[in-house]
Amino acid sequence: MDIAMVLEWVVKAAVILAVMTGGFAYVTWLERKQLARMQVRIGPNRAGFAGLLIPVADGIKAIFKEELIPATADKFFFVIAPIITVIPSLIVTAVIPWGRTIDLFGRSVSLYLTDINVAILYILSVTSISVYGITLACWASNNKYSMMGGLRATAQMISYELALGLAVLGPVMMARSMSIVSIVEAQKGLWFIVPQIVAFMIFVLTSLAEINRNPFDMSEAEQELTGGYNTEYSGMKFALFFMAEYIKMIAISMIGTSLFLGGYIGPGIDLPSPWGPLLGIIYFWGKTIIWLMCIIWVRATLPRIRYDRLMALGWKILFPIALLNVLVTAAVQIWK
Amino acid sequence: MIKQFFESVIALVQGFSFTLQSAFTKPVTIQYPEQKREVRERFKGRHSLMRYENGLEKCIGCALCAAACPPGAIFVEAAENTDEERYSPGERYASTYEINMLRCIYCGFCEDACPTEAIVLGHEYALSYTDRRSSIFTKNMLLQPVQPGVMDTPQRTDPGQFNRAVPIMKNPQ
Numbered sequence: 001m002d003i004a005m006v007l008e009w010v011v012k013a014a015v016i017l018a019v020m021t022g023g024f025a026y027v028t029w030l031e032r033k034q035l036a037r038m039q040v041r042i043g044p045n046r047a048g049f050a051g052l053l054i055p056v057a058d059g060i061k062a063i064f065k066e067e068l069i070p071a072t073a074d075k076f077f078f079v080i081a082p083i084i085t086v087i088p089s090l091i092v093t094a095v096i097p098w099g100r101t102i103d104l105f106g107r108s109v110s111l112y113l114t115d116i117n118v119a120i121l122y123i124l125s126v127t128s129i130s131v132y133g134i135t136l137a138c139w140a141s142n143n144k145y146s147m148m149g150g151l152r153a154t155a156q157m158i159s160y161e162l163a164l165g166l167a168v169l170g171p172v173m174m175a176r177s178m179s180i181v182s183i184v185e186a187q188k189g190l191w192f193i194v195p196q197i198v199a200f201m202i203f204v205l206t207s208l209a210e211i212n213r214n215p216f217d218m219s220e221a222e223q224e225l226t227g228g229y230n231t232e233y234s235g236m237k238f239a240l241f242f243m244a245e246y247i248k249m250i251a252i253s254m255i256g257t258s259l260f261l262g263g264y265i266g267p268g269i270d271l272p273s274p275w276g277p278l279l280g281i282i283y284f285w286g287k288t289i290i291w292l293m294c295i296i297w298v299r300a301t302l303p304r305i306r307y308d309r310l311m312a313l314g315w316k317i318l319f320p321i322a323l324l325n326v327l328v329t330a331a332v333q334i335w336k
Numbered sequence: 337m338i339k340q341f342f343e344s345v346i347a348l349v350q351g352f353s354f355t356l357q358s359a360f361t362k363p364v365t366i367q368y369p370e371q372k373r374e375v376r377e378r379f380k381g382r383h384s385l386m387r388y389e390n391g392l393e394k395c396i397g398c399a400l401c402a403a404a405c406p407p408g409a410i411f412v413e414a415a416e417n418t419d420e421e422r423y424s425p426g427e428r429y430a431s432t433y434e435i436n437m438l439r440c441i442y443c444g445f446c447e448d449a450c451p452t453e454a455i456v457l458g459h460e461y462a463l464s465y466t467d468r469r470s471s472i473f474t475k476n477m478l479l480q481p482v483q484p485g486v487m488d489t490p491q492r493t494d495p496g497q498f499n500r501a502v503p504i505m506k507n508p509q
Contacts, residue, residue: 041364042363301351
């Protein structure tokens, strides 16, 4: 391990962090703009060209806002909860490959931070940590709306985690590996969305529930719970929750792209470096952005689902179908 | 059961295609400070106090508008006209006429109550203030400017020329 390798890893980690936080800012812009267009409006267009400076204005506003901590709140956990929520959603993207190996400055640099052989387990376990942040926030706020929101978030997360894990097992069994790089490479001939269409549909539904997006945004239902677990949060702490939510949205799009849509695979990917790997990055981010736009499209279309229906859907429909899918995939893999 | 399932799938496809189609239709937004939507002819906006063609004020200071005003936004104080200093055709005129625009609910009852059609709600709606004091519109702000070539009030008039509050009464049509 030489000094250049350490430098390479630091640079890659910094790039990932920068892309995720910058991506968070511009996904909020994308969401506003796309929702506005789908509601036959124009959307933000005053701050900068096409409203592109809106995230900057939001950030400045959040920084200068008063940090309010309720008198009855548990101060320590109230402060630490947003941090616990945002860190897992940032580090989860470390294992997702953006492309193959590229030759830069005489070194061959792989376009992913690390390729661990239990990447899927890593993703599932790290994303589950962020629910602790939400639960801590709900308890520490000492507010009944926050309490309800946090309880809903926890119950929903536990119910949908099962189906999500089982849906992810489909591509894992097809690729016979838990490393995301191997899973992406296994989709060279055929993207897993075709043989694993059932798992794909379950993944889309459960990932929406996992990141608390419409129509499964029960935990922060503005109309019923005045914001759920982030009722008592203001200023930068609220911005951190917001950031966690949008970064999770990007992360789940990246994961879904890698598992079902072939990640960086696309025509011309086998070209020699640097053109092949650069094309790979473009394919990967193009697919991710399309996935993000579909998530926003869902928000523009569907109303919030009722809470008992959410639970029934998770346990009575998605979970059995996901189990069946795992069984069928396993049988096909063995007899093939 | 199966029929229900297919119906819900069709409903889902319809919903998603509707939002997708909406994204490619022209936005209905009006970019406010640059583009303004024309108000309706009978829109009730800021009030103005009207004048006759000879420049005299229509308001005779009867304070029926103040009596009709539900939130009590109007304050009227009347004074006597003389032939040397004549403001309005009748005996009296409004020496003070103030409307508190923060109280006003733009119901138009003052317009209905006015016997001489002196107060009229116009089309201006962009009223904003930085302090409460400036929300009170005085008579000078509300009164219509005089037409060119017409004398402003107070006017000196011949004795006995104006002895009726409403000089020319039109029959209802």
